Amino acid sequence: MSTSARRRPRYVVHDGFRMPMGFPVHGFASGLAYRPLATDVFVASYPKCGTTWMQYIVYLLMNGARPLPPGRKLEEFFPHLEEVGTEGVTALAGRRLIKTHLPFEMTPFHGEARYVYVARNPFDCAVSFYHHTRGFVHHYDFADGTFDDFFECFILGEVDFGDYFDHLASWYAQRRAPNVLFVTYERMQEDIEGVIAEVAEFVGEPASSAARDPSMVAAIREEVSFGRMSRDQRRWSSARPAGMPEFVRKGIVGDWRAAFSPQQARRLRDEFVRRTGGTGPYRLWPEILADVDAYAVGAG
Ligand code: A3P
Secondary structure, three states, X not given: OOHHHOOOOOEEEEOOEEEEXXXXXXXXXXXXXXXXXXXXXXXXXXXXXXXXXXXXXXXXXXXXOXXXXXXXXXXXXXXXXXXXXXXXXXXXXOOOEEEEOOOHHHOOOOOOOEEEEEEOOHHHHHHHHHHHHHHOHHHHOOOOOOHHHHHHHHHHOOOOOOOHHHHHHHHXXXXXXXXXXXXXXXXXXXXXXXXXXXXXXXXXXOHHHHHOOHHHHHHHHHHOOHHHHHOOHHHOOOOOOOOOOOOOOOOOOOHHHHOOOHHHHHHHHHHHHHHHOOOHHHHHOHHHHHHHHHHHOOOO
16 A cells, blocks of 8 residues: 555644644643753653653652552643643642653753653554554544554654654763663563662652662552553543553553564664664664564565
Protein backbone atom coordinates (compact mmCIF):
# COMPACT_ATOMS: atom_id res chain seq x y z
CA MET A 1 0.00 0.00 0.00
CA SER A 2 1.38 3.42 -0.85
CA THR A 3 2.09 5.74 2.07
CA SER A 4 -0.51 8.24 0.87
CA ALA A 5 -3.25 5.58 0.89
CA ARG A 6 -2.53 4.76 4.50
CA ARG A 7 -4.56 5.89 7.42
CA ARG A 8 -2.78 8.55 9.49
CA PRO A 9 -3.49 9.89 12.96
CA ARG A 10 -4.71 13.48 13.13
CA TYR A 11 -2.71 16.12 14.98
CA VAL A 12 -2.69 19.81 15.72
CA VAL A 13 0.37 21.31 14.04
CA HIS A 14 1.75 24.38 15.75
CA ASP A 15 4.88 26.07 14.35
CA GLY A 16 5.62 22.84 12.50
CA PHE A 17 5.38 20.81 15.72
CA ARG A 18 2.78 18.03 15.94
CA MET A 19 0.71 17.78 19.11
CA PRO A 20 -2.27 15.67 20.09
CA MET A 21 -5.58 17.28 19.17
CA GLY A 22 -6.99 18.83 22.30
CA PHE A 23 -3.66 20.27 23.40
CA PRO A 24 -4.41 24.00 23.40
CA VAL A 25 -1.99 25.94 21.24
CA HIS A 26 -1.78 28.72 23.83
CA GLY A 27 -0.73 26.14 26.46
CA PHE A 28 2.05 24.97 24.18
CA ALA A 29 3.29 28.49 23.42
CA SER A 30 3.13 29.56 27.04
CA GLY A 31 4.75 26.30 28.20
CA LEU A 32 7.73 26.91 25.95
CA ALA A 33 8.11 30.39 27.43
CA TYR A 34 8.10 29.07 31.03
CA ARG A 35 11.06 30.28 33.11
CA PRO A 36 12.10 27.43 35.38
CA LEU A 37 13.17 27.83 38.99
CA ALA A 38 16.39 26.33 40.33
CA THR A 39 14.26 24.03 42.48
CA ASP A 40 12.17 22.58 39.61
CA VAL A 41 12.25 18.87 38.84
CA PHE A 42 11.43 17.89 35.25
CA VAL A 43 10.72 14.41 33.94
CA ALA A 44 11.44 14.61 30.22
CA SER A 45 10.92 11.89 27.64
CA TYR A 46 9.73 11.03 24.19
CA PRO A 47 6.15 9.68 24.45
CA LYS A 48 5.72 6.09 25.64
CA CYS A 49 9.18 5.69 27.08
CA GLY A 50 8.19 5.29 30.74
CA THR A 51 7.33 8.89 31.60
CA THR A 52 4.48 8.10 33.99
CA TRP A 53 6.45 5.39 35.74
CA MET A 54 9.32 7.81 36.36
CA GLN A 55 6.96 10.63 37.34
CA TYR A 56 5.36 8.47 40.00
CA ILE A 57 8.78 7.51 41.38
CA VAL A 58 9.71 11.18 41.67
CA TYR A 59 6.32 12.04 43.17
CA LEU A 60 6.64 9.34 45.84
CA LEU A 61 10.22 10.27 46.65
CA MET A 62 9.16 13.88 47.16
CA ASN A 63 6.12 12.95 49.21
CA GLY A 64 7.45 10.58 51.85
CA ALA A 65 6.36 7.50 49.84
CA ARG A 66 2.69 8.38 50.37
CA PRO A 67 0.57 7.27 47.38
CA LEU A 68 -1.57 9.74 45.49
CA PRO A 69 -4.59 10.71 47.59
CA PRO A 70 -7.71 8.73 46.60
CA GLY A 71 -9.52 10.15 43.58
CA ARG A 72 -6.65 12.43 42.55
CA LYS A 73 -4.70 12.31 39.31
CA LEU A 74 -0.94 12.48 38.98
CA GLU A 75 -1.22 15.36 36.51
CA GLU A 76 -2.70 17.58 39.25
CA PHE A 77 0.64 17.39 41.06
CA PHE A 78 2.89 16.78 38.09
CA PRO A 79 1.45 18.60 35.07
CA HIS A 80 2.48 18.33 31.45
CA LEU A 81 4.14 21.66 30.64
CA GLU A 82 3.17 22.01 27.00
CA GLU A 83 -0.42 21.09 27.79
CA VAL A 84 -1.11 23.37 30.76
CA GLY A 85 1.33 26.18 29.93
CA THR A 86 3.18 28.42 32.37
CA GLU A 87 0.04 29.19 34.36
CA GLY A 88 -0.61 25.53 35.08
CA VAL A 89 2.90 25.07 36.41
CA THR A 90 3.23 28.24 38.45
CA ALA A 91 -0.03 27.33 40.22
CA LEU A 92 1.68 24.31 41.82
CA ALA A 93 2.27 24.45 45.54
CA GLY A 94 5.79 23.70 46.80
CA ARG A 95 8.63 22.38 44.69
CA ARG A 96 7.45 22.13 41.10
CA LEU A 97 7.33 18.72 39.44
CA ILE A 98 6.95 19.09 35.67
CA LYS A 99 6.47 16.62 32.82
CA THR A 100 7.59 17.44 29.29
CA HIS A 101 7.85 15.64 25.97
CA LEU A 102 9.84 18.44 24.38
CA PRO A 103 13.20 17.80 22.74
CA PHE A 104 16.06 19.37 24.65
CA GLU A 105 16.36 22.47 22.45
CA MET A 106 12.75 23.40 23.12
CA THR A 107 12.71 22.60 26.84
CA PRO A 108 12.85 25.59 29.20
CA PHE A 109 16.23 25.21 30.82
CA HIS A 110 17.70 26.41 34.09
CA GLY A 111 21.25 25.40 34.98
CA GLU A 112 20.24 24.32 38.49
CA ALA A 113 16.82 22.76 37.85
CA ARG A 114 16.84 18.95 37.64
CA TYR A 115 15.99 17.07 34.44
CA VAL A 116 15.40 13.31 34.56
CA TYR A 117 15.26 12.00 30.99
CA VAL A 118 13.85 8.53 30.28
CA ALA A 119 14.76 6.81 27.00
CA ARG A 120 13.32 3.57 25.62
CA ASN A 121 14.39 1.49 22.65
CA PRO A 122 12.63 2.64 19.46
CA PHE A 123 11.06 -0.74 18.71
CA ASP A 124 9.06 -1.04 21.93
CA CYS A 125 8.41 2.69 21.89
CA ALA A 126 6.82 2.46 18.44
CA VAL A 127 4.49 -0.36 19.51
CA SER A 128 3.48 1.37 22.72
CA PHE A 129 2.95 4.63 20.81
CA TYR A 130 0.74 2.82 18.30
CA HIS A 131 -1.54 1.49 21.04
CA HIS A 132 -1.61 4.90 22.70
CA THR A 133 -2.54 6.60 19.43
CA ARG A 134 -5.38 4.26 18.59
CA GLY A 135 -6.65 4.32 22.17
CA PHE A 136 -6.98 8.10 22.59
CA VAL A 137 -9.69 8.42 20.00
CA HIS A 138 -10.39 12.11 20.60
CA HIS A 139 -6.74 13.04 20.39
CA TYR A 140 -5.91 11.18 17.21
CA ASP A 141 -9.01 9.83 15.42
CA PHE A 142 -7.07 6.65 14.69
CA ALA A 143 -9.13 3.95 16.39
CA ASP A 144 -9.08 1.71 13.33
CA GLY A 145 -5.50 2.50 12.28
CA THR A 146 -3.16 -0.47 11.98
CA PHE A 147 0.39 -0.86 13.25
CA ASP A 148 1.55 -0.80 9.63
CA ASP A 149 -0.11 2.59 9.19
CA PHE A 150 1.43 3.96 12.36
CA PHE A 151 4.87 2.53 11.63
CA GLU A 152 5.18 4.59 8.44
CA CYS A 153 4.43 7.78 10.39
CA PHE A 154 6.78 6.85 13.23
CA ILE A 155 9.76 6.09 11.02
CA LEU A 156 9.29 9.41 9.22
CA GLY A 157 9.02 11.30 12.52
CA GLU A 158 5.51 12.41 11.54
CA VAL A 159 3.92 11.85 14.94
CA ASP A 160 3.20 14.04 17.93
CA PHE A 161 6.22 15.49 19.71
CA GLY A 162 8.28 14.97 16.60
CA ASP A 163 10.95 12.58 15.51
CA TYR A 164 12.05 9.84 17.93
CA PHE A 165 15.70 9.95 16.83
CA ASP A 166 16.03 13.73 17.03
CA HIS A 167 14.48 13.70 20.48
CA LEU A 168 16.75 10.97 21.78
CA ALA A 169 19.86 12.55 20.26
CA SER A 170 19.02 15.95 21.73
CA TRP A 171 18.86 14.65 25.30
CA TYR A 172 21.60 12.05 24.89
CA ALA A 173 23.98 14.90 24.10
CA GLN A 174 23.14 16.36 27.53
CA ARG A 175 23.57 13.14 29.49
CA ARG A 176 26.72 14.29 31.26
CA ALA A 177 25.35 17.70 32.25
CA PRO A 178 25.35 17.92 36.06
CA ASN A 179 21.63 18.63 36.18
CA VAL A 180 20.55 15.94 33.71
CA LEU A 181 20.02 12.31 34.70
CA PHE A 182 19.71 10.00 31.69
CA VAL A 183 17.90 6.73 32.49
CA THR A 184 16.50 4.01 30.26
CA TYR A 185 13.19 2.20 30.60
CA GLU A 186 15.07 -1.07 30.22
CA ARG A 187 17.28 -0.23 33.19
CA MET A 188 14.17 0.54 35.23
CA GLN A 189 12.99 -2.96 34.41
CA GLU A 190 16.32 -4.47 35.44
CA ASP A 191 17.08 -2.55 38.60
CA ILE A 192 14.25 -0.42 39.88
CA GLU A 193 15.82 -0.01 43.32
CA GLY A 194 19.05 1.23 41.78
CA VAL A 195 17.10 3.73 39.69
CA ILE A 196 15.06 4.91 42.69
CA ALA A 197 18.29 5.51 44.64
CA GLU A 198 19.93 7.31 41.74
CA VAL A 199 16.93 9.55 41.10
CA ALA A 200 16.67 10.36 44.82
CA GLU A 201 20.31 11.36 45.03
CA PHE A 202 20.00 13.44 41.90
CA VAL A 203 16.84 15.26 42.94
CA GLY A 204 18.09 16.00 46.47
CA GLU A 205 15.98 16.62 49.56
CA PRO A 206 13.49 15.38 50.60
CA ALA A 207 13.96 12.54 48.09
CA SER A 208 17.48 11.66 49.23
CA SER A 209 16.34 11.20 52.84
CA ALA A 210 13.42 9.04 51.70
CA ALA A 211 15.84 6.82 49.79
CA ARG A 212 17.93 6.26 52.93
CA ASP A 213 14.92 4.76 54.70
CA PRO A 214 14.60 1.09 53.65
CA SER A 215 10.91 0.96 54.54
CA MET A 216 10.20 3.94 52.27
CA VAL A 217 12.19 2.41 49.42
CA ALA A 218 10.27 -0.85 49.81
CA ALA A 219 6.97 1.07 49.80
CA ILE A 220 7.94 3.00 46.67
CA ARG A 221 9.12 -0.11 44.92
CA GLU A 222 5.80 -1.80 45.61
CA GLU A 223 3.75 1.25 44.67
CA VAL A 224 5.45 1.64 41.27
CA SER A 225 5.29 -2.06 40.39
CA PHE A 226 3.45 -2.85 37.18
CA GLY A 227 0.71 -4.65 39.13
CA ARG A 228 0.02 -1.69 41.41
CA MET A 229 0.20 0.90 38.66
CA SER A 230 -2.20 -1.17 36.55
CA ARG A 231 -4.89 -0.59 39.16
CA ASP A 232 -7.09 2.49 39.05
CA GLN A 233 -5.66 3.84 35.82
CA ARG A 234 -7.71 7.02 36.08
CA ARG A 235 -4.74 8.24 38.10
CA TRP A 236 -2.68 8.42 34.89
CA SER A 237 -5.04 8.87 32.00
CA SER A 238 -8.52 9.60 30.78
CA ALA A 239 -10.77 6.62 30.07
CA ARG A 240 -10.41 4.66 26.83
CA PRO A 241 -13.26 3.27 24.79
CA ALA A 242 -14.12 -0.38 25.48
CA GLY A 243 -11.79 -2.79 23.73
CA MET A 244 -8.82 -0.40 23.68
CA PRO A 245 -5.67 -1.26 25.63
CA GLU A 246 -5.14 0.33 29.01
CA PHE A 247 -2.61 3.14 29.48
CA VAL A 248 -0.38 0.97 31.68
CA ARG A 249 -0.57 -1.80 29.12
CA LYS A 250 2.05 -4.59 29.00
CA GLY A 251 5.09 -3.03 30.58
CA ILE A 252 7.68 -5.35 29.11
CA VAL A 253 10.87 -5.19 27.09
CA GLY A 254 10.61 -6.92 23.71
CA ASP A 255 6.92 -6.45 22.94
CA TRP A 256 7.96 -5.15 19.51
CA ARG A 257 8.01 -8.73 18.23
CA ALA A 258 4.23 -8.90 18.59
CA ALA A 259 3.75 -6.10 16.04
CA PHE A 260 6.81 -5.78 13.77
CA SER A 261 7.30 -7.71 10.55
CA PRO A 262 10.93 -8.72 9.85
CA GLN A 263 11.01 -6.03 7.14
CA GLN A 264 9.84 -3.33 9.54
CA ALA A 265 12.40 -4.44 12.14
CA ARG A 266 15.13 -4.17 9.53
CA ARG A 267 13.94 -0.78 8.33
CA LEU A 268 13.79 0.74 11.80
CA ARG A 269 17.17 -0.73 12.65
CA ASP A 270 18.66 0.70 9.45
CA GLU A 271 17.13 4.08 10.22
CA PHE A 272 18.61 3.95 13.73
CA VAL A 273 22.04 3.28 12.21
CA ARG A 274 21.59 6.01 9.61
CA ARG A 275 20.52 8.60 12.15
CA THR A 276 23.21 7.82 14.71
CA GLY A 277 26.09 6.59 12.58
CA GLY A 278 25.85 3.40 14.66
CA THR A 279 27.31 5.17 17.69
CA GLY A 280 26.12 7.20 20.68
CA PRO A 281 22.52 6.32 21.52
CA TYR A 282 22.72 3.37 19.14
CA ARG A 283 24.89 1.68 21.77
CA LEU A 284 22.24 1.92 24.48
CA TRP A 285 20.42 -1.31 23.58
CA PRO A 286 22.88 -3.94 22.25
CA GLU A 287 20.75 -6.93 23.29
CA ILE A 288 17.66 -5.59 21.60
CA LEU A 289 19.55 -4.82 18.43
CA ALA A 290 20.98 -8.35 18.41
CA ASP A 291 17.42 -9.71 18.74
CA VAL A 292 16.25 -7.42 15.97
CA ASP A 293 19.05 -8.60 13.69
CA ALA A 294 18.18 -12.23 14.36
CA TYR A 295 14.49 -11.56 13.73
CA ALA A 296 15.14 -9.61 10.55
CA VAL A 297 17.53 -12.13 8.97
CA GLY A 298 16.62 -12.47 5.35
CA ALA A 299 14.27 -9.47 5.37
CA GLY A 300 14.78 -7.28 2.33
P1 A3P B 1 3.64 -0.43 27.03
O1 A3P B 1 2.60 0.22 26.17
O2 A3P B 1 4.75 -1.05 26.23
O3 A3P B 1 3.05 -1.39 28.00
P2 A3P B 1 4.52 6.75 29.11
O4 A3P B 1 4.20 6.92 30.54
O5 A3P B 1 5.76 7.44 28.66
O6 A3P B 1 3.33 7.02 28.25
O7 A3P B 1 4.92 5.21 28.89
C1 A3P B 1 3.93 4.20 28.89
C2 A3P B 1 4.62 2.85 28.86
O8 A3P B 1 5.21 2.61 30.16
C3 A3P B 1 3.61 1.73 28.62
O9 A3P B 1 4.34 0.72 27.90
C4 A3P B 1 3.30 1.31 30.04
O10 A3P B 1 2.74 0.04 30.16
C5 A3P B 1 4.69 1.40 30.67
N1 A3P B 1 4.62 1.46 32.14
C6 A3P B 1 3.90 2.29 32.90
N2 A3P B 1 4.03 1.99 34.21
C7 A3P B 1 4.85 0.92 34.27
C8 A3P B 1 5.37 0.13 35.34
N3 A3P B 1 5.05 0.37 36.61
N4 A3P B 1 6.20 -0.90 35.03
C9 A3P B 1 6.53 -1.17 33.74
N5 A3P B 1 6.07 -0.46 32.67
C10 A3P B 1 5.23 0.57 32.94
